Amino acid sequence: MPAPKRKPATPAPSAPVANTRASKLEKLGLRSDMDLVLHLPLRYEDETEVIAIRQAGMMGTSVAQVEGVVTACNIQYRPRRQLIVTIADDSGQLVMRFLNFYGSQTKQLAVGTRVRARGEIRHGFFGAEVVHPNYKVVLEGAPLPDVLTPVYPAGEGLSQVFLRKAIADAMQHIEWRDTLSPAQLAAQQLMPFETAVRLLHNPPPEVDEHALEDRSHPAWVRMKFDELLAQQLSLKRAQVARRAKNARALPVVGQLSAAFLATLPFSLTKAQQRVVAEISVDLCASFPMQRLLQGDVGSGKTVVAALAAAQAIDSGYQAVLMAPTEILADQHFRKIAAWMEPLGVRVAWLTGSLKKKEKLASLAMIESGEAQLVIGTHALIQDSVQFAKLGLVIVDEQHRFGVGQRLALRNKTTSENGGGDAAEKSAAAVAPPVVPHQLMMSATPIPRTLAMTYYADLEISVIDELPPGRTPIVTRAVDQMRRDEVIERVHAAVQDGRQAYWVCPLIEESEALQLQTATETYAMLVEALPDLRIGLVHGRLKQAEKQEVMDAFSAGACHVLVATTVIEVGVDVPNASLMVIEHAERFGLSQLHQLRGRVGRGSAASVCLLLYQSPLGHIAKQRLMTMRETTDGFEIARRDLEIRGPGEFLGARQSGQAMLRFADLTTDQWLVDRARDLAQTLLQDPTAANQATVSAHLARWLGGREDFLKV
Numbered sequence: 001m002p003a004p005k006r007k008p009a010t011p012a013p014s015a016p017v018a019n020t021r022a023s024k025l026e027k028l029g030l031r032s033d034m035d036l037v038l039h040l041p042l043r044y045e046d047e048t049e050v051i052a053i054r055q056a057g058m059m060g061t062s063v064a065q066v067e068g069v070v071t072a073c074n075i076q077y078r079p080r081r082q083l084i085v086t087i088a089d090d091s092g093q094l095v096m097r098f099l100n101f102y103g104s105q106t107k108q109l110a111v112g113t114r115v116r117a118r119g120e121i122r123h124g125f126f127g128a129e130v131v132h133p134n135y136k137v138v139l140e141g142a143p144l145p146d147v148l149t150p151v152y153p154a155g156e157g158l159s160q161v162f163l164r165k166a167i168a169d170a171m172q173h174i175e176w177r178d179t180l181s182p183a184q185l186a187a188q189q190l191m192p193f194e195t196a197v198r199l200l201h202n203p204p205p206e207v208d209e210h211a212l213e214d215r216s217h218p219a220w221v222r223m224k225f226d227e228l229l230a231q232q233l234s235l236k237r238a239q240v241a242r243r244a245k246n247a248r249a250l251p252v253v254g255q256l257s258a259a260f261l262a263t264l265p266f267s268l269t270k271a272q273q274r275v276v277a278e279i280s281v282d283l284c285a286s287f288p289m290q291r292l293l294q295g296d297v298g299s300g301k302t303v304v305a306a307l308a309a310a311q312a313i314d315s316g317y318q319a320v321l322m323a324p325t326e327i328l329a330d331q332h333f334r335k336i337a338a339w340m341e342p343l344g345v346r347v348a349w350l351t352g353s354l355k356k357k358e359k360l361a362s363l364a365m366i367e368s369g370e371a372q373l374v375i376g377t378h379a380l381i382q383d384s385v386q387f388a389k390l391g392l393v394i395v396d397e398q399h400r401f402g403v404g405q406r407l408a409l410r411n412k413t414t415s416e417n418g419g420g421d422a423a424e425k426s427a428a429a430v431a432p433p434v435v436p437h438q439l440m441m442s443a444t445p446i447p448r449t450l451a452m453t454y455y456a457d458l459e460i461s462v463i464d465e466l467p468p469g470r471t472p473i474v475t476r477a478v479d480q481m482r483r484d485e486v487i488e489r490v491h492a493a494v495q496d497g498r499q500a501y502w503v504c505p506l507i508e509e510s511e512a513l514q515l516q517t518a519t520e521t522y523a524m525l526v527e528a529l530p531d532l533r534i535g536l537v538h539g540r541l542k543q544a545e546k547q548e549v550m551d552a553f554s555a556g557a558c559h560v561l562v563a564t565t566v567i568e569v570g571v572d573v574p575n576a577s578l579m580v581i582e583h584a585e586r587f588g589l590s591q592l593h594q595l596r597g598r599v600g601r602g603s604a605a606s607v608c609l610l611l612y613q614s615p616l617g618h619i620a621k622q623r624l625m626t627m628r629e630t631t632d633g634f635e636i637a638r639r640d641l642e643i644r645g646p647g648e649f650l651g652a653r654q655s656g657q658a659m660l661r662f663a664d665l666t667t668d669q670w671l672v673d674r675a676r677d678l679a680q681t682l683l684q685d686p687t688a689a690n691q692a693t694v695s696a697h698l699a700r701w702l703g704g705r706e707d708f709l710k711v
């Protein structure tokens with residue numbers, strides 16, 4: 001009797017497998033059939049041909065496939081443990097060497113088994129040899145594939161065989177219709193979508209392999225073009241949507257701006273004047289500004305931000321400035337309050353560490369509109385913060401915030417349209433909400449090509465000039481064995497009336513460990529430099545304690561500041577001229593550049609010493625070399641892009657997701673330009689046909705994933 005019951009039960013155990021596969025596919029971003037079809041091969045393997053072992057051994061080091069029968073299979077222990085398998089065909093024999101292997105491979109490759117092996121076959125001392133070939137066990141006479149074998153990007157636990165099948169299935173179900181018309185294809189000289197996709201998944205034997213490899217093949221060009229077109233379309237649409245929103249025009253450049261400029265102890269550089277003017281024009285518009293202010297560390301972005309705030313205040317609105325750390329927010333508060341309070345501006349201060357009473361007082365000032373300028377940290381995006389008349393949002397070091405955090409601040413309701421009495425509320429429901437202008441600032445320069453494609457809905461201002469009188473920072477890489485000499489340098493700098501930072505290594509896995517190293521370094525320096533006053537600042541200190549240390553350092557009462565990366569961004573103590581970075585090999589380029597930017601802010605010649613532990617890996621070596629060779633943030637960003645690639649560069653956290661899978665901004669700029677032009681044409685001329693093209697194209701390429709564009 002139980003027998004009939006078993007059948008319907010069988011699908012159940014297999015369901016979890018399907019689920020985990022689905023979740024693994026999901027990890028790769030593959031949710032729909034179209035996603036699968038657009039999951040294109042990373043590369044191909046040519047398994048269409050088998051050549052004689054003798055011939056393969058003489059080909060130098062190119063990749064070849066051979067077939068033979070196993071004549072020996074042994075584990076060797078010297079000079080290291082490895083699996084050595086010899087196969088032979090009529091022409092000769094080949095030694096296959098596996099340095100990593102499973103015990104089961106000795107059984108799989110037992111003497112007498114026939115295998116096909118593919119790899120870089122070299123002619124070694126003992127004849128033909130190959131290390132870690134791809135291989136499979138075959139029966140004699142097994143047919144060879146007649147197309148190149150695609151190799152797909154695969155996550156852990158997803159086999160190529162599974163992906164191939166899933167993609168082949170999906171290809172049966174999708175809507176193949178081309179999103180571009182025959183005329184458009186002809187004008188752009190593009191291959192039809194279906195032809196391109198089918199070719200990439202199953203390239204015919206006669207295909208130009210090199211063109212596939214370097215992705216210059218017309219099929220690849222079509223894919224890249226489509227991807228870029230989708231991106232340009234959605235970015236442009238975001239731009240149009242933004243321009244349709246309302247913002248308060250803040251047109252008054254009046255008394256406050258003028259008085260502020262007059263009291264500044266310096267005059268603005270040309271670059272500062274230019275960006276101030278650009279921002280000022282934007283603030284006059286009645287749609288929201290969305291501008292990124294890029295300027296290398298020390299280029300003077302703070303004063304530009306203050307001037308933008310002054311314009312908002314002059315026009316009768318509030319401005320808010322958010323910084324990623326308390327130290328930085330506090331520094332801005334002091335500096336800007338010192339500039340503005342004498343001019344009668346009320347500045348409020350809001351961070352997480354405020355006492356309840358102080359916090360309530362700040363909140364009340366913000367809500368009543370008494371506070372004209374508000375400065376703080378993430379605390380500003382909490383629900384309890386209500387602005388009376390928010391006109392301008394400024395985010396410093398914007399790359400340190402997630403997209404969500406930046407949006408939260410911009411979307412802050414203002415009591416003039418969100419709060420207020422019921423009548424006002426219903427009026428607000430009719431009128432579109434008013435969005436504040438937004439100014440983002442960053443010293444991590446985004447190379448121009450990236451900026452154009454990833455942030456097309458962003459106006460960009462660049463400060464490309466440092467204030468006068470700065471002497472360039474000299475950077476040296478020093479083996480940490482020579483730490484004593486470095487300590488001597490610190491001593492000498494202080495004797496000269498200067499101050500120094502000593503930054504402790506980044507230990508990503510463990511904050512506790514980072515803290516420990518900081519404490520130990522502090523103790524070491526206190527002992528080695530008994531005549532100097534040394535301070536220690538790290539993330540675990542209470543805000544007041546941090547403040548005390550930072551104050552002592554700013555005032556020059558403390559000579560050497562031992563710090564974790566909490567001081568990475570923004571800190572400005574012009575008298576500090578020596579920066580020591582421990583275990584510099586652990587830091588990324590932009591972080592090193594940020595840290596180095598803490599010195600070289602005054603007129604004294606500054607030095608940055610990058611202590612490293614040898615031996616250095618290849619990438620670490622490149623990074624330290626770059627740091628020695630240049631202090632130009634844009635050049636550093638460009639090299640960083642080269643070393644890490646755009647996905648890494650923007651960071652998934654930052655960009656929401658790595659957006660371009662196929663196009664390569666370093667080589668495909670020409671395609672970006674063409675895609676941008678077509679996007680422009682399609683949107684400018686909203687005929688029914690064009691609109692259909694736009695929505696079909698966006699649906700195919702982006703699905704529902706347009707959120708990340710709302711930077």
Ligand code: ADP
Pocket residue numbers: 266267268269272295296297298299300301302303443467468570572574601
């Ligand atoms: P960053 O762009 O890294 O945020 P800051 O705004 O902190 O740079 O400015 C760095 C230092 O340069 C500050 O001490 C600031 O007061 C000073 N500074 C800014 N602009 C000028 C200028 N035009 N002339 C002289 N010093 C300036």
Ligand code: MG
Pocket residue numbers: 301302396570
């Ligand atoms: Mg700054």
